[in-house]
Amino acid sequence: MSAGPMSADLGPRPAHPTDRPPALSAARRTVLGALDGQPEPVSLAALAAVTGLHANTLREHLGALTEAGLVRRERAAASGRGRPAWLYSAVSGKELPTGVSEYAGLASALAEAIERTSDSPRDGVVAAVAAGRTWGRQLATDTPLDPARPGHAGARRQVVRLLDQLGFAPRPDARDAIVKLTRCPLLEAAHRHPEIVCGVHLGIIRGALDVYGGDTDRVELLAFHEPGACRLDLMAPRAEGSENRP
Numbered sequence: 001m002s003a004g005p006m007s008a009d010l011g012p013r014p015a016h017p018t019d020r021p022p023a024l025s026a027a028r029r030t031v032l033g034a035l036d037g038q039p040e041p042v043s044l045a046a047l048a049a050v051t052g053l054h055a056n057t058l059r060e061h062l063g064a065l066t067e068a069g070l071v072r073r074e075r076a077a078a079s080g081r082g083r084p085a086w087l088y089s090a091v092s093g094k095e096l097p098t099g100v101s102e103y104a105g106l107a108s109a110l111a112e113a114i115e116r117t118s119d120s121p122r123d124g125v126v127a128a129v130a131a132g133r134t135w136g137r138q139l140a141t142d143t144p145l146d147p148a149r150p151g152h153a154g155a156r157r158q159v160v161r162l163l164d165q166l167g168f169a170p171r172p173d174a175r176d177a178i179v180k181l182t183r184c185p186l187l188e189a190a191h192r193h194p195e196i197v198c199g200v201h202l203g204i205i206r207g208a209l210d211v212y213g214g215d216t217d218r219v220e221l222l223a224f225h226e227p228g229a230c231r232l233d234l235m236a237p238r239a240e241g242s243e244n245r246p
Contacts, residue, residue, distance in 0.1 A: 011224030041087030046191035132203020140211035155214030180229040
């Protein structure tokens with residue numbers, strides 16, 4: 001797993017964007033699309049990372065959209081010195097499916113708890129992967145493997161389906177070996193705690209593969225890997241000492 005500093009034009013988009021009235025400019029539709037479907041309000045910095053727009057440009061668009069009643073602005077909870085940042089959310093839009101919404105809320109709370117209680121960043125990642133793995137096993141148990149596609153290939157296909165149900169809008173290659181995760185139902189939490197959130201996601205994938213009979217030693221998740229997507233490799237070369245990784 002890799003989740004380093006995020007470039008402004010790398011990574012997935014928020015889950016389930018919704019188109020808006022054509023009277024809006026293309027730039028403002030882009031901003032609304034980045035906000036629609038997010039399970040929690042988003043900071044200016046996170047929105048800049050998704051849209052690639054400069055913060056000053058974003059402020060102008062967000063101000064106009066707020067005045068139009070399409071965007072809600074609220075203060076983040078106070079933490080430390082200084083004035084809390086503004087957070088933004090779409091006032092209306094397509095509702096997330098219940099499963100995605102419940103998953104997003106639980107995963108966000110889990111990430112916050114792990115970040116707060118871990119003694120070190122490494123411990124936090126290990127705990128996140130372990131928690132996600134337990135969660136992934138349960139999710140896979142509730143979504144059985146298609147008996148028509150047994151073996152590792154079937155396991156990969158079913159993991160892709162599970163990720164689709166969770167709101168990641170996966171785009172797999174022909175063998176379900178390389179999967180682009182083009183949406184993220186936890187974008188704001190991933191921006192605040194990238195290693196933790198991505199660790200939970202990696203654990204979910206490994207836990208599902210445990211149940212489906214897939215090869216968990218060949219899973220690699222590269223967060224914010226390219227414009228518009230994270231990269232999931234389900235057939236990565238086995239790394240030496242992989243049994244000791246998180």
